[in-house]
Amino acid sequence: MKDVTAVVLAAGEGTRMKSAKPKVLHKVGGEPMLKCMLGLLKRIGIDDYIVVVGHKAEEVERVLKNADGKVRTVRQLRLLGSADAVWQAKSLFSNFKGDVLIVYGDTPLITHSSLKKLIHSHRTKEADCTILTAVTKNPSGFGRIIRGENERIVKIVEEQEADKYEKAIGEVNVGAYSFKAKELFSALEEIKPDNAKKEYYLTGAIETLFKKKAKIESVCADDEEEALGVNSRSDLSRANAIINKRNMKKLAQKGVTIIDPATTFIYGNVEIAGDTVIYPHCVIEGTIKIGKACSIGPFARLRPGTILEDDVQVGNFVEVVRSKIASGCKIKHHSYIGDTVMGKGVNVGCGTITANYDGKNKNRTIIGEGAFIGVGTILIAPVKIGKGAIIGAGSVVTKNKDVPAGVTVAGVPAAVLKKRHKAQGVNS
Ligand code: UD1
Ligand code: CA
Numbered sequence: 033m034k035d036v037t038a039v040v041l042a043a044g045e046g047t048r049m050k051s052a053k054p055k056v057l058h059k060v061g062g063e064p065m066l067k068c069m070l071g072l073l074k075r076i077g078i079d080d081y082i083v084v085v086g087h088k089a090e091e092v093e094r095v096l097k098n099a100d101g102k103v104r105t106v107r108q109l110r111l112l113g114s115a116d117a118v119w120q121a122k123s124l125f126s127n128f129k130g131d132v133l134i135v136y137g138d139t140p141l142i143t144h145s146s147l148k149k150l151i152h153s154h155r156t157k158e159a160d161c162t163i164l165t166a167v168t169k170n171p172s173g174f175g176r177i178i179r180g181e182n183e184r185i186v187k188i189v190e191e192q193e194a195d196k197y198e199k200a201i202g203e204v205n206v207g208a209y210s211f212k213a214k215e216l217f218s219a220l221e222e223i224k225p226d227n228a229k230k231e232y233y234l235t236g237a238i239e240t241l242f243k244k245k246a247k248i249e250s251v252c253a254d255d256e257e258e259a260l261g262v263n264s265r266s267d268l269s270r271a272n273a274i275i276n277k278r279n280m281k282k283l284a285q286k287g288v289t290i291i292d293p294a295t296t297f298i299y300g301n302v303e304i305a306g307d308t309v310i311y312p313h314c315v316i317e318g319t320i321k322i323g324k325a326c327s328i329g330p331f332a333r334l335r336p337g338t339i340l341e342d343d344v345q346v347g348n349f350v351e352v353v354r355s356k357i358a359s360g361c362k363i364k365h366h367s368y369i370g371d372t373v374m375g376k377g378v379n380v381g382c383g384t385i386t387a388n389y390d391g392k393n394k395n396r397t398i399i400g401e402g403a404f405i406g407v408g409t410i411l412i413a414p415v416k417i418g419k420g421a422i423i424g425a426g427s428v429v430t431k432n433k434d435v436p437a438g439v440t441v442a443g444v445p446a447a448v449l450k451k452r453h454k455a456q457g458v459n460s
Contacts, residue, residue, distance in 0.1 A: 296315075307324055388413045429445070
């Protein structure tokens with residue numbers, strides 16, 4: 033997006049989290065909160081952003097570098113408040129004529145639709161400042177939006193400074209603002225730490241701008257849930273629950289049945305096609321693609337890099353990671369399938385394990401179409417099982433001892449029992 037640079041505040045210590053890890057690196061929906069915010073900015077077309085780091089700056093910068101090599105950071109050496117955090121980025125805005133979008137690294141529930149509305153309204157109304165607000169029944173902890181004559185915003189009052197009338201106001205500051213750059217930095221210059229925390233509050237800029245007769249506008253978030261700022265572990269649980277609920281709602285709209293949303297956890301970039309049924313107590317996390325009419329769980333765990341084609345059955349106590357399972361496969365009980373490529377119609381017996389890690393490397397297992405893996409088999413990777421091969425129950429197929437197509441092996445280590453002339457599909 034042209035003429036918008038975002039500033040993401042991520043320097044705070046997050047003391048209420050009681051954590052050795054910086055708050056913004058705690059995961060919401062399977063991703064560090066800060067990355068959720070950067071993803072959101074990208075989604076609305078903002079690729080120019082500056083992250084203000086401070087508390088455990090190196091740790092935060094490391095995560096940012098892995099996410100986006102080009103990211104610009106500035107350091108806030110003393111954590112003097114959110115206004116001071118923005119001030120650290122001032123030198124990067126000399127001669128900048130556009131808008132500055134300020135967001136916090138601890139508000140992962142803001143939607144792209146609300147942020148887009150904020151930027152759009154700010155531009156079309158040619159405002160000096162536009163604030164994203166939300167109306168909530170429980171405004172405790174938030175900055176309250178104080179309106180005066182003609183409903184114009186006069187100031188934002190933080191919880192600790194609010195009197196009982198202000199505390200009763202249900203319209204709150206979500207923590208996303210669009211400012212004209214010049215107006216922002218001139219207002220910041222005037223902010224004083226005259227509050228209980230002795231901090232330079234960014235929200236103080238609003239009253240300063242009002243007194244200068246600047247044009248202050250607001251946009252209301254689509255849903256009050258978006259306002260949730262993650263300040264404590266309870267907030268973290270709540271944010272995760274909301275993301276999970278949103279993900280399940282989207283999937284349900286696409287024709288996926290989730291039997292028990294209360295015990296299902298779906299996080300990340302998860303695509304599931306229609307008529308798939310998710311039974312209770314499943315965790316599906318990461319970049320995952322599931323085809324049509326699959327059956328997952330109960331008690332299944334699908335980890336990043338799992339691809340299931342159509343009509344796949346993954347049953348109870350099955351874990352799958354970094355694996356591609358072709359259509360019609362059945363892995364119905366107590367299995368671990370990692371770094372595996374499975375052809376169509378494979379039947380994986382109860383208790384089958386792919387031993388993919390040799391202590392140094394993750395190795396691949398390849399199982400050909402129609403193979404039949406007997407119960408309690410261990411496949412020590414790297415290994416290939418040919419099309420239509422049969423592995424007897426309790427076998428250990430050792431590494432690089434590939435089983436040719438159509439051959440039956442059994443034992444520990446697995447040895448050939450029977451050669452076949454032709455590969456055959458086998459049903460359970
Ligand atoms: C802030 C808002 C409040 C709003 C709420 C929404 C202020 C003064 N108050 O309160 O009006 O309703 O968010 O969630 O902004 N930070 C720094 N450096 C600092 C201090 C903070 O980078 O010196 C960053 C934090 O990392 C965080 C953000 O600023 O990402 C907000 O700080 P936080 O202390 O969480 O403010 P709240 O009390 O939640
Ligand atoms: Ca906060």
